Amino acid sequence: MASESYPPPFRSLNNSTQIVDSDEKADPVHDLEDPIPLVDLQSLKLGKQLGEACEQWGIFRLVNHGVPPTLLSQLQDHAETFFSLPFESKQSLITSPLSYFWGTPALTPSGAALHRKGTLENINLVEGFNVPIAQLNQFQADNHIVASFSLVLEEYGKHLARLATTIFEAMLKNLGLDPIESKSNLSNSTGSVRVYRYPRCSNSNSAWGLDVHTDSSVVSILIQDDVGGLEVLKDNDWFTVKPIPNTLIINLGDMMQAISDDKYKSVTHRVKVNKNKERISICYFVFPGEGSVIRSSKYKPFTYSDFQEQVQQDIKTVGYKVGLEKFKFSEAV
Numbered sequence: 001m002a003s004e005s006y007p008p009p010f011r012s013l014n015n016s017t018q019i020v021d022s023d024e025k026a027d028p029v030h031d032l033e034d035p036i037p038l039v040d041l042q043s044l045k046l047g048k049q050l051g052e053a054c055e056q057w058g059i060f061r062l063v064n065h066g067v068p069p070t071l072l073s074q075l076q077d078h079a080e081t082f083f084s085l086p087f088e089s090k091q092s093l094i095t096s097p098l099s100y101f102w103g104t105p106a107l108t109p110s111g112a113a114l115h116r117k118g119t120l121e122n123i124n125l126v127e128g129f130n131v132p133i134a135q136l137n138q139f140q141a142d143n144h145i146v147a148s149f150s151l152v153l154e155e156y157g158k159h160l161a162r163l164a165t166t167i168f169e170a171m172l173k174n175l176g177l178d179p180i181e182s183k184s185n186l187s188n189s190t191g192s193v194r195v196y197r198y199p200r201c202s203n204s205n206s207a208w209g210l211d212v213h214t215d216s217s218v219v220s221i222l223i224q225d226d227v228g229g230l231e232v233l234k235d236n237d238w239f240t241v242k243p244i245p246n247t248l249i250i251n252l253g254d255m256m257q258a259i260s261d262d263k264y265k266s267v268t269h270r271v272k273v274n275k276n277k278e279r280i281s282i283c284y285f286v287f288p289g290e291g292s293v294i295r296s297s298k299y300k301p302f303t304y305s306d307f308q309e310q311v312q313q314d315i316k317t318v319g320y321k322v323g324l325e326k327f328k329f330s331e332a333v
């Protein structure tokens with residue numbers, strides 16, 4: 001892979017003079033066959049499988065999801081082609097309402113990278129671009145690589161909206177929540193796709209692809225290539241989310257944890273970089289509608305924009321996202 005495709009600070013990551021030490025980071029990771037619960041979208045037992053996975057893990061693997069395997073492989077091929085373009089071309093080709101970023105997954109509402117307090121010595125080894133799906137039709141793509149990628153993303157976006165709605169409705173049913181009252185807590189017009197590339201890094205202990213975090217979304221829907229690196233926390237143990245072709249990974253985010261009154265978990269996860277291979281993943285995040293208030297017994301009523309504002313402020317001042325804790329009834333704001 002031509003190193004000029006990488007953001008400049010990533011170009012020395014495979015420098016052979018770097019010390020390569022053991023593969024293990026501080027905490028051990030369980031590398032079981034496939035620990036992640038499986039949910040079959042076509043199964044009559046969907047509600048039961050889903051409820052258990054959401055309560056115990058906050059993440060599950062979705063099968064029989066109806067996204068054609070050809071579409072999934074097209075997405076992967078387009079992402080590889082795009083990321084291998086020179087860094088400067090990627091910066092100039094991705095224009096508003098899309099945005100290109102690297103070094104952090106934290107973005108401002110307009111899509112610019114939001115660098116944390118005390119950063120640069122502490123960057124995440126990731127580059128990507130953000131695509132607000134509802135605004136994709138406003139994107140002027142003059143370059144043919146980007147234009148054909150955006151058509152594939154538009155097609156994928158329709159499947160993602162369908163899946164997010166189906167899963168959300170099944171979760172509401174499982175929680176015994178009123179589907180009409182809770183409907184606005186998921187709005188597909190807020191959906192955005194992030195396409196990521198994680199560089200390979202000979203010293204994979206030196207930095208993370210993505211630091212430990214929870215997603216702020218209602219749900220996130222993720223596909224990954226065959227490299228692996230995503231790890232999730234359950235009951236103080238880390239587990240690898242293996243790459244399994246044609247399966248989708250569904251993560252619950254902070255909004256869903258609050259909507260469920262803490263019955264469901266917003267899963268804690270992180271991404272490790274690989275010593276030998278770069279990795280591509282494509283993630284969809286969907287949020288409550290604008291002005292939609294989340295009410296529960298654990299948290300003060302809040303909207304997603306209240307939450308997002310608080311997160312941005314915390315990243316700038318404390319250096320990390322504090323998250324739902326800030327909205328707990330017992331917390332002083």
Ligand SMILES: O=C(O)CCC(=O)C(=O)O
Nearest residue numbers: 105196215230271281283
């Ligand atoms: O790349 C991945 O596997 C996960 C990405 C992720 O966790 C995120 O964007 O929030």
Ligand SMILES: [Fe+2]
Nearest residue numbers: 213214215269
């Ligand atoms: Fe995440």
